[in-house]
Amino acid sequence: MQEDFLHYVWKFKKISIQNLKTTSGESILIQDVGMHNLNSGPDFFNAKLTIHNQLWAGNVEVHVKSSDWYLHNHELDAAYDNVILHVVWVHDTEIYRKDNTVIPTLELKDYVHRDVLSNYNMLFTKNNKWINCENDFAGVDHFIFENWMERLYFERLEGKSVLIKSLMEASKNDWEAVLFLMLAKNFGLKVNGEAFLSIAGSFDFSVLRKSQSQIKSLEALLFGQAGLLETNFENPYYIDLKKEYQFLKQKFQLDNKAVISVQFFRLRPLNFPTIRLSQLANLYFQHKNLFSKLMEVNTLEAYYELFQTKTSVFWNTHFTFLKESKPSNKIISKSFIDLLLINTILPIKFYYAQQKGEEVNETIIHIVSEIAAEKNNVIDAFSNLKKLTRGALHSQALLQLKTTYCDKNKCLNCAIGNKIISTN
Structure with missing residues (x-):
C-alpha cells in the first residue's frame, strides 16, 4: 500500500x-x-x-x-x-x-470501493511489464487519451522553457541571442549539443551580427571558436578561414579556452560538426533577423522553406577539411528541421507568447501534430500498444509520460492511470 x-x-x-x-x-x-x-x-x-x-x-x-x-x-x-x-x-x-x-x-x-482497490493492485503488479498499464493502455477512452497527450506536450514545453528562461536572463532579454544559442545546441544534436552551445556562448552575439554580411566571416568565427582552425592544411578554403579567424580574434578579442571540444566519433558524416557548423553559418548568412521571421511563421511548410539552407561549396566535396569525398549537396533535411522545430523553435515560440501574454497553443498543436513522430525505443514500444496518429505531438507527450510518470510509478497523477483505477 x-x-x-x-x-x-x-x-x-x-x-x-x-x-x-x-x-x-x-x-x-x-x-x-x-x-x-x-x-x-x-x-x-x-x-x-x-x-x-x-x-x-x-x-x-x-x-x-x-x-x-x-x-x-x-x-x-x-x-x-x-x-x-x-x-x-x-x-x-x-x-x-x-x-x-x-x-x-x-x-x-x-x-x-472494491473495484478501485482491485484495479489499483492490478495496476501496480509488475509481472515484468514495461509500464504498469500496458495491458489497458490501448483501451483508454479516446477523449481522455487525446486531452492527456496535449496536457503532457505542454508540460514538456514548460520543462524546456527552464533553459530558455535562464538564457534570457544571461543575455539580458536578447531574443535573437537566445535563439542562436538554442539553435547551436540543437545543431550539435546529442553528441555535440553541449559543445556547440559552448561555442555559441563563447562570444557575444553582437560579434555574430557584425559578421553576418560575409559567409567567410561567419564560418571562420564558428570553426575558429570550435578549435577547428588550429592545424596547417594545404587548401585555399582552410587557409582563407584561418586568416579570417585571426583577424576576427584580434578585432573582437575572442577566446575559446572554455569551449568544449567537438566530436566526430560515432557520427554519420552528415552530422559531422564541420557540416553542421557550415549549415548554421549559412542559415545566419541568409537571415539577418531570424528570430522575428520564425515568430511570424505559423505553418510547417513555411518553416521548411525558411530553413532551406545548405553548406558552403567546399563541403559539397568534403566532410572534413582534409579528405575529399563524393560530390553531394548537403542541404538541411526535413527530418533535421523537424528536430529543430521540436527542440528549439516551438519551445521558444511557446515561451515568447507566454511572456507577451498571447495565445498560440492551437497554432503550436497544429504544427507539432503535422511533424513526423520521432523514432526511438520508447516511441516504438508505445506504438506497439496503441496506434499513434498525431505525429510529434504524441511522441513528445509519450516521452514526457514515460520519464515523468511511468518510470516513477506516478500512475495516480496520470489521467490514464486514474481512468483505469476508476473503471468499474
Missing part, C-alpha cells in the same frame, strides 16, 4: 462516504476534503468535516499506519497542531494533541 494511493482515495472520494465513522464510532460527514498540499506540512489544508455533529475546519493528515505520525515526528511539529482528522489504512495506535485529546482517525480499508 502506498500513501499516494490514500491521497488519491481521499482527494477524489473513492470511498463509501455514507455512514463513515471514526475508529471510536463517531460519524463523519465530508463537506470539503481540503486542498492537496504537495509541499511540507499536512497533506490537505482547509478541510471541512462534520464529526459527531460538530463542524470542524482544519487540516487532514494521511498515513498508511497511524504510528507513522510518530515515525515522522509530527508530534514535534507545530504545523500539525491543526489536524482535525487522521486518515489511515491501518489504525494501530491513538494520536494525541498537545492538550491530550485524541485526534479522530478514519481507517480507510473498510470504506474504499
Whole structure:
C-alpha cells in the first residue's frame, strides 16, 4: 500500500462516504476534503468535516499506519497542531494533541470501493511489464487519451522553457541571442549539443551580427571558436578561414579556452560538426533577423522553406577539411528541421507568447501534430500498444509520460492511470 494511493482515495472520494465513522464510532460527514498540499506540512489544508455533529475546519493528515505520525515526528511539529482528522489504512495506535485529546482517525480499508482497490493492485503488479498499464493502455477512452497527450506536450514545453528562461536572463532579454544559442545546441544534436552551445556562448552575439554580411566571416568565427582552425592544411578554403579567424580574434578579442571540444566519433558524416557548423553559418548568412521571421511563421511548410539552407561549396566535396569525398549537396533535411522545430523553435515560440501574454497553443498543436513522430525505443514500444496518429505531438507527450510518470510509478497523477483505477 502506498500513501499516494490514500491521497488519491481521499482527494477524489473513492470511498463509501455514507455512514463513515471514526475508529471510536463517531460519524463523519465530508463537506470539503481540503486542498492537496504537495509541499511540507499536512497533506490537505482547509478541510471541512462534520464529526459527531460538530463542524470542524482544519487540516487532514494521511498515513498508511497511524504510528507513522510518530515515525515522522509530527508530534514535534507545530504545523500539525491543526489536524482535525487522521486518515489511515491501518489504525494501530491513538494520536494525541498537545492538550491530550485524541485526534479522530478514519481507517480507510473498510470504506474504499472494491473495484478501485482491485484495479489499483492490478495496476501496480509488475509481472515484468514495461509500464504498469500496458495491458489497458490501448483501451483508454479516446477523449481522455487525446486531452492527456496535449496536457503532457505542454508540460514538456514548460520543462524546456527552464533553459530558455535562464538564457534570457544571461543575455539580458536578447531574443535573437537566445535563439542562436538554442539553435547551436540543437545543431550539435546529442553528441555535440553541449559543445556547440559552448561555442555559441563563447562570444557575444553582437560579434555574430557584425559578421553576418560575409559567409567567410561567419564560418571562420564558428570553426575558429570550435578549435577547428588550429592545424596547417594545404587548401585555399582552410587557409582563407584561418586568416579570417585571426583577424576576427584580434578585432573582437575572442577566446575559446572554455569551449568544449567537438566530436566526430560515432557520427554519420552528415552530422559531422564541420557540416553542421557550415549549415548554421549559412542559415545566419541568409537571415539577418531570424528570430522575428520564425515568430511570424505559423505553418510547417513555411518553416521548411525558411530553413532551406545548405553548406558552403567546399563541403559539397568534403566532410572534413582534409579528405575529399563524393560530390553531394548537403542541404538541411526535413527530418533535421523537424528536430529543430521540436527542440528549439516551438519551445521558444511557446515561451515568447507566454511572456507577451498571447495565445498560440492551437497554432503550436497544429504544427507539432503535422511533424513526423520521432523514432526511438520508447516511441516504438508505445506504438506497439496503441496506434499513434498525431505525429510529434504524441511522441513528445509519450516521452514526457514515460520519464515523468511511468518510470516513477506516478500512475495516480496520470489521467490514464486514474481512468483505469476508476473503471468499474
